[in-house]
Structure formats: structure tokens, C-alpha cells
Amino acid sequence: MSRQLNMDTLRQNFWKEEYLREKMLRCEWYRKYGSLVKARQKAKAAARLPLKLPTLHPQAPLLPPPAPKEAPSKSPSSIQEAPFQSEMCPVPPATRALLYEGISHDSQGRYCYLNTRKLDLPEKRYLFPITTNFTYGWQLGPPVKQELVSCKMCRIDSFFRKNGAFALLDPRDLAL
Template sequence: MMRQLNMDTVQQNFWKEEFLREKMLRCEWHRKYGSMVKAKQKAKAAARLPLHLPTLHPKTPLSPPPAPKAGPSRAPSPALEVPEQPEMYPVPPATRALLYEGISHDSQGRYRYLNTRHRDIPEMRYRFPITTSFTYGWQLGPPVKQDMVFCKMCHIESFFRKNGAFSPLDPKDLAL
């Protein structure tokens, strides 16, 4: 794409506003969903660590635990206790069963499963918007069907004039 060198102040201000708007959208998404994504990443990283089993020592008689001190105790931070949640909600069993019925060539199996999942709104499939393109249609509700209304006054039979190009205009030719 060729770079425009003859930008005036209006175009410069437009691009400046666009960059700021995108930056604000990213910051807003990070503020809203950043903690959930970080908790998920930490849980995945912890799952990848190798499992170390404790060494077993010979049994010794246990001594009673010391009495807890009455000093102020710190409550654990809620960010550490966030359970891992997947990005998507689980698929209902009836929908999952469609995968195993028939083959895609006969409009069954995977084909029917994907069409059924596609009909669900994103809020029913995902816990939060994953990408910024999700925010355009997030939580809009079901689509509203509008009936097409035709105006009989505006209906024109043809693009061309019926009386020729240089003849006076016929009132039937105008769409007002």
C-alpha cells in the first residue's frame, strides 16, 4: 500500500483519534478480562510443571500442633484463588451427540454439529469476548426481524425515460 505524503491536519487528526480509540479499547479489554486470562495462564503453566512426589519417611508418632497465635492474620488474595475456567462453555450433550451420527457428506455428523453450534449466540458459547471483533455483537440479544415496506410512490418501472432523452419530463418518471 502506498504511503500518503500529502496529509492535511484533518487526516492527521482522524488517524490520531483512531489510534487513541484502538488503544483505549485494548486497555478496557485488559482491565475487564486481564485477570481471568492471567489466572488461566498461571494454571496452564502449573499443569505443565513435572509432578514431584514426596519422599516417604518411616512413621513417627505425631506431636500435637502448636497453638495458633492470636495475632492478625492476612487473608489470601482473591487473585490467587481464581479457579481455572475455560474460554468456552461446555457443549450440551445433545449437541455433542450430533458429532457421532452419520457423516458430513450426508449433511450429518460434524456438518450438522457445526451448523447447530453456529446458530447459538456468542454469549451462549463463550464466557467473555475473546477478540475485539466480538465486542461489536456482544450482548445485543436476538436479531429483530423487520418487515420490508415498499413505497408504491417510489416504484419505477425502468431506469430509462419512457418519452426519450430530450422530451419534457413526465410526472410518472420522477420518484419524489
């Protein structure tokens, strides 16, 4: 903002009064809300401090309860429970082994693992669509390559106008 050279006494008094009014408003606000702001700042600072947990002493192992005489024919295995606990399918061992080979900086390790995992279809990685965006690509199958028509006049590259939004309509822009 440039400095105004046409300052007279009336304008000087106006700016002086505005400055004092602003200063008084700030002082009133500080008197009214200053203690609340300080209390909130202290609460936030206390929340940022690391929480000290009590140390747990090792306890003597408890004896397992006696097994009932009638044991069920099938015992639930952890492999069957895993799909219910996770949204993703288990990773094949060959793909998981990529995690431990090399470092990401050399395009190995995690970098190679993620790129390999990215190539899998979503149906192979997830048990069900997690978000609504998954439904757009869920179970589409391999991409189908479309054949291009040899006639350039028949092919429409885009639905946007080639002459800009506010230009007059061009007959080449219309798909009839």
C-alpha cells in the first residue's frame, strides 16, 4: 500500500481514533478470553507430552483350564479366521519374498514388492470391494484393445471443443 500524501488534520485524527478503537477491542478480547486461551494451550501442551505407562511385572503362567472330554471334530484354524479379520487376501510367498531382497533405493525390496502387487487385479488382492470406487474396476477382466478405424473423419478423439469454450461451433466438433 502506498503512502497517502494528502493527509490533513481531519484524516490524521480519523486514523488515530481507528487505531485506538482497534487497540481497545484487542484489550477487551484479551481480558475476556485470555484465560481460556491460556488454559487450552496448557491442555494441548499436556496432551503432547508422552504418556508414561506403568511397568508390568511378569506373572506366573496360569494353568490352562481342563479340556472338556467331548472335543469338537474340527478345530478352527487361524487360516480360516484370517479372511474375516483382514480385508485383503494373503500374499503369495513368492511375492512376499520380494520384500526382503535388496533396498527400495535400488528398485528392489519394498519398491519391487509394491510394483508387483500393483499388477494384480483388485479381485485377487481384496476379498470384496472396500470403497465405492472399487466398483468401477471390479471384475472387469483384462483390458480389451479397440481397433482404430482407418478413416480419421469418423473417429472422435475427444468430446471437448477444439476451438475453446466460448468459440463459435465448428461442424467438426459435433458428433452427429
